[in-house]
Amino acid sequence: MGMVISIVEGDVASEQIPALIAAYKSVIESGLPPSIQQSFLVQRSPNHVAIITVWRSREDLQAMIDGGGEPVARRLIREAGGQPQANFHDVLAAG
Numbered sequence: 623m624g625m626v627i628s629i630v631e632g633d634v635a636s637e638q639i640p641a642l643i644a645a646y647k648s649v650i651e652s653g654l655p656p657s658i659q660q661s662f663l664v665q666r667s668p669n670h671v672a673i674i675t676v677w678r679s680r681e682d683l684q685a686m687i688d689g690g691g692e693p694v695a696r697r698l699i700r701e702a703g704g705q706p707q708a709n710f711h712d713v714l715a716a717g
Contacts, residue, residue, distance in 0.1 A: 624679065624712065624713050624714075625659065625677060625679065625712075626677040626679065626680045626682075626683050626710055626711065627675065627676055627710070628673075628683060628695065628708060628710050628711075629672050629708070629710075630672065630696055630699060630706050631671065631673075631709075632671065632700075632705050633669045633705075634669060634702040635669065636669055638703050639665070639702075642698060642702040643663065645698050645702075646663045646673070646698055649694055656678070657679075657683075658682075659676040659677070659678055660676040671704070673699065675695060676713075680712065683710065695708075
């Protein structure tokens with residue numbers, strides 16, 4: 623199977639955004655696992671953020687889910703005061 627994109631999003635208080643950015647950067651600086659090709663922390667509005675992750679395959683994503691424990695993207699948004707919601711999309715074509 624091909625790549626999968628996960629989008630974990632939630633509303634957080636604007637004063638929590640700097641702490642979320644710092645926590646996200648800390649995770650990224652520690653190194654992404656080989657199953658993740660890229661990750662982005664994005665903002666749609668002053669209080670709505672999302673972590674978009676490009677996974678190598680659906681199997682890699684499922685292995686992370688099956689591994690137990692709270693996924694990092696969910697934890698980061700939850701710790702910033704949000705209620706994370708996750709969506710997953712199979713990549714049909716990429717440029």
